[in-house]
Amino acid sequence: MTDDGQPMADDQDTTHFGFTTVKRGDKEKLVRGVFDSVASRYDLMNDLMSAGIHRLWKRFTIELSAVRPGQTVLDIAGGTGDLAAKFSDLVGSDGKVILADINDSMLRVGRDKLLDAGAFGNLHMVQCDAQYLPFPDNSIDCITIAFGLRNVTDKDLALRSMERILKPGGRLLVLEFSKPTNSLLEKAYDTYSFRILPMMGKLVANDEDSYRYLAESIRKHPDQETLLGMMEEAGFVDCQYHNMTGGIVAVHRGIKA
Amino acid sequence: MTASRSHDPAIVIAVATALELAVNRALELAPSARKDLAELGGTLLAIECTKPEVEMFMVIEPCGSLTIKTYSEVKATTRVRGSLDDFLSLATAEDPAATLINSDLEIIGNSAPLVAVQQIITRMDIDWEAPLVAVLGDVAGHQFAQLLRGAFSWGQAAGKSLRRQLSEFILEEGRLSPPEAELENFYTEVQSLSLRVERLQSRLARLAKRVSESA
Numbered sequence: 001m002t003d004d005g006q007p008m009a010d011d012q013d014t015t016h017f018g019f020t021t022v023k024r025g026d027k028e029k030l031v032r033g034v035f036d037s038v039a040s041r042y043d044l045m046n047d048l049m050s051a052g053i054h055r056l057w058k059r060f061t062i063e064l065s066a067v068r069p070g071q072t073v074l075d076i077a078g079g080t081g082d083l084a085a086k087f088s089d090l091v092g093s094d095g096k097v098i099l100a101d102i103n104d105s106m107l108r109v110g111r112d113k114l115l116d117a118g119a120f121g122n123l124h125m126v127q128c129d130a131q132y133l134p135f136p137d138n139s140i141d142c143i144t145i146a147f148g149l150r151n152v153t154d155k156d157l158a159l160r161s162m163e164r165i166l167k168p169g170g171r172l173l174v175l176e177f178s179k180p181t182n183s184l185l186e187k188a189y190d191t192y193s194f195r196i197l198p199m200m201g202k203l204v205a206n207d208e209d210s211y212r213y214l215a216e217s218i219r220k221h222p223d224q225e226t227l228l229g230m231m232e233e234a235g236f237v238d239c240q241y242h243n244m245t246g247g248i249v250a251v252h253r254g255i256k257a
Numbered sequence: 258m259t260a261s262r263s264h265d266p267a268i269v270i271a272v273a274t275a276l277e278l279a280v281n282r283a284l285e286l287a288p289s290a291r292k293d294l295a296e297l298g299g300t301l302l303a304i305e306c307t308k309p310e311v312e313m314f315m316v317i318e319p320c321g322s323l324t325i326k327t328y329s330e331v332k333a334t335t336r337v338r339g340s341l342d343d344f345l346s347l348a349t350a351e352d353p354a355a356t357l358i359n360s361d362l363e364i365i366g367n368s369a370p371l372v373a374v375q376q377i378i379t380r381m382d383i384d385w386e387a388p389l390v391a392v393l394g395d396v397a398g399h400q401f402a403q404l405l406r407g408a409f410s411w412g413q414a415a416g417k418s419l420r421r422q423l424s425e426f427i428l429e430e431g432r433l434s435p436p437e438a439e440l441e442n443f444y445t446e447v448q449s450l451s452l453r454v455e456r457l458q459s460r461l462a463r464l465a466k467r468v469s470e471s472a
Binding site (some may be wrong): 053056057059063064229243244245 | 265266270271326330467
């Protein structure tokens with residue numbers, strides 16, 4: 001059923017966009033609309049919404065990547081390039097970092113920010129869909145996707161695509177909002193997400209709906225164990241996850257066999 | 258599978274980040290310490306605290322700055338294991354080599370870089386004037402730095418004097434704790450008594466054996 005109670009033609013052809021059920025083909029366009037709208041104030045809103053903690057979550061993800069000089073790193077849904085900038089330092093001039101995003105507004109903001117910060121030379125930008133990654137098989141040492149997987153229409157397809165392009169022994173790191181481990185924290189987090197977050201979105205970015213979508217999409221995203229199972233299903237081995245900030249965020253790691 | 262960690266990684270990484278920022282800021286104001294550290298560039302020190310259970314990795318960069326991480330897959334040059342108390346005593350020790358030998362700290366790998374880092378940190382001479390001059394200008398910055406230096410060295414001297422007087426009061430005036438020499442004498446006497454008792458015990462055993470044989 002759609003939000004307004006109209007029946008959908010076939011469940012196979014539908015997916016969720018926050019709490020709304022939409023046609024699979026429409027989700028990409030709707031998500032693009034959200035990110036077009038928030039791109040210019042994305043970094044500011046991230047800092048405000050998480051009180052700066054998103055920097056710690058990202059820093060831990062970078063540590064878990066164990067990236068070395070000379071390696072090739074793909075940062076999917078890389079947005080405004082927080083991870084890519086750090087990876088660019090880590091891989092050095094012999095390595096390569098590819099910042100990929102489906103949304104050209106986000107890529108443009110990311111490109112300008114990275115150039116202003118003096119990060120270039122080993123950095124490449126690619127506009128692409130995480131479900132159909134345009135890279136050769138076994139060509140990437142490390143893939144990261146931070147706060148992006150929940151926006152992908154077919155997550156299983158995207159995970160399989162990532163597994164295909166990783167080199168054997170290469171690793172995937174998925175940093176994503178997840179399920180709090182404490183029920184009290186979960187209640188506080190719900191209040192924050194559905195009451196305070198959209199209000200902040202309205203005040204700072206003049207866009208209440210996009211930030212309501214953010215809260216809703218987090219609730220629709222698979223929890224820690226489900227995502228772990230999906231990664232194993234996609235062919236990753238030695239999969240594990242670390243809960244952060246009481247499970248509000250989790251970073252999953254999988255290795256290509 | 259959940260990776261087993263006793264603390265939330267976000268909290269540990271916040272501590273590591275704050276520590277890294279503070280140390281690097283201090284190193285920026287102490288160029289000679291930074292130069293000494295640069296000579297140890299590429300060294301990875303693993304600090305494994307058992308109580309509370311936290312692991313951190315200190316990477317010395319070739320430029321002399323420090324990167325503090327909470328996860329590393331690279332083999333550490335030196336790994337030190339111990340409780341927080343042991344690490345605090347090492348950090349404040351005047352003779353780090355002796356502290357390393359006498360404490361409960363367990364060292365795996367080469368201990369030389371660890372001692373060198375501890376000595377560099379202890380000797381760090383921070384130039385307070387540079388940041389103050391940048392903010393307040395040459396004249397006011399210099400005057401304020403002089404004031405701070407004066408206050409700092411008075412604080413150090415006062416601290417030393419207070420420690421000495423406190424120790425004298427505890428040992429001599431209040432007799433709350435025996436002096437070191439007195440304690441050592443007591444230990445020697447206890448040891449000698451224990452040896453005499455052991456000798457007497459074996460003599461008694463010999464006598465008892467002789468009596469039972471003659472009976």
